[in-house]
Amino acid sequence: MNGRYIDIAAADGSGQFRAYLSTPASGRGPGLVMLQEIFGVNATLRALADHYAEEGYTVLVPDLFWRQTPGLELGYGPEDREQALACYRAFDIALGLQDIQSAINALRTQPGVAEAVQAAKVGVVGYCLGGSLAYLAACHTDCDVAVGYYGVGIEKRLDDAATLRCPLVLHIPAEDAHCPPDAQQAITQALAGRDAEVYIYPGADHAFARPGGDHFDKPSALMAHQRSVAALKRAIGPHFDLSALWDRHCEYEFATRDVDATMATMVAEPYVNHIPTMTGGVGYRHLHHFYSNFFVNSNPPDTRLVPISRTVGATQVVDEMLFCFTHTCEIPWMLPGVAPTGRPVEIPLVAIVQFRGDKLCHEHIYWDQASVLVQLGLLDDSRLPVAGVATARKLLDETLPSNALMARRP
Structure with missing residues (x-):
């Protein structure tokens, strides 16, 4: 891993939470807040943050479960899943969005972000729980672009799309039981005509972009990553010849x-x-x-x-x-x-x-x-x-x- 941890003050004054920070080799680049799955800021998320840092981004992965179980780092076995679901059930979305905004604010003050060509530009990318939060961040924070992978429950918050503030990309696997066909259709229809791209991946299942996972689908993951980086570059850079x-x-x-x-x-x-x-x-x-x-x-x-x-x-x-x-x-x-x-x-x-x-x-x-x-x-x-x-x-x-x-x- 190339990163380190920093502490961020919660906006409501209730304390501080930890975030993993990974920076590009150049030392500067647009900001990217990465939002976790329900398994915490584990090795998978940190490796993904390092990968995006290689793309030229200054990446910050906040611990969104700090109010439930600070420093949670779980694997993907049955016992880990039960603990993750317990944290998810106790998670307060409104407070989570406050913490995401705090992470965006903190990232904008990082020297590498402030010194980037497109200074202080910050995007959001999220997976699973983080995928739905990325959608909500596009509607309720001042991020400059948002990308969500297999977000859970987006179809229940489609009214929020009326306040969409920035470009949004959603990657939805066609076989995801957490987002069945009727939900996929509702999401696609609700975002039609807005600054949003919704991609459905035939044959792919939930967590198709998690390397080593049971549902990892490399062709879909590669296509989704290209689309994600293209959207990020359009909105916040970086731009290379x-x-x-x-x-x-x-x-x-x-x-x-x-x-x-x-x-x-x-x-x-x-x-x-x-x-x-x-x-x-x-x-x-x-x-x-x-x-x-x-x-x-x-x-x-x-x-x-x-x-x-x-x-x-x-x-x-x-x-x-x-x-x-x-x-x-x-x-x-x-x-x-x-x-x-x-x-x-x-x-x-x-x-x-x-x-x-x-x-x-x-x-x-x-x-x-x-x-x-x-x-x-x-x-x-x-x-x-x-x-x-x-x-x-x-x-x-x-x-x-x-x-x-x-x-x-x-």
Whole structure:
């Protein structure tokens, strides 16, 4: 964990409560109050706060059960669940909202938040109990944006939507018994036409975004996180030049061929996956080894990247390009075990590059391996529905013939 604890004075003068504070590597960034599940500010929440700190946020996780059981940190077993539910039943929502406002106020005075480009901007993100409180915070506090994951009981407080004060995003799993289809419909209808986005995740269940949980659904969690960060960046930042960061990474890979400089553009534990050959690495140590031995210094000297298009989103860059080379050396990441053929190759390639803050988090790289093998004379395209260099040529000239493979049908 990267954080520390601070104390916050309750607005009603009844005492102080503890909050976990995690800051970005830069030391400054927009504020984000993270609201707990019923299991307290446990290791799961603190790890999630650290994750958002990597995104560039100064994150504060207040202990909202301090009036019932201060410092509660529970697991997810049956006994823990019973204790958590007892705290939940004793929880006073009105006082909880006061404590959330106190946390927002405290976060705005943190040096890293006050010094951020969008000074003193604070968002709220919450899970389960915290998800419903995030919705209420958007209606009753002065936060600048709110994101709620699988909030419980929102459909019972839809009248509060009349006082919605800021952009709101809600992530609702379709199979959540705590928010059945009629509740999902009521929430969606009540927020229609307001500054709110409601996303339903088919097949996902309650706590789908909790890593290691029984209902963890990685595709839904990834999609929800991208939507969350996009909403946060629109409202409070931070803003990074992802295009320039990706260009710098590619320069280190293909121009200067500097492994350490390449790794320095990435998060502490990144991964790379070349989809067709499943080459790459997961984690710093494995990826550094891969770059050093099988990638950065293993590309032919005439390797060229020809940009075709680039799409820059809130959290990722999607690059469409031509990857061109002469097969004068073994290329372990693309053609492992294949001896040099001396043949030229031009292949369309797509890179989907995910960022966390101002660092690369992962790369998913796609190309048509069959087209590469055809160009090297290793695959007979007369017997199979595959094409060679024509795939690259047509990408640059759309007037070239279409449906040539179909025309070969008897």
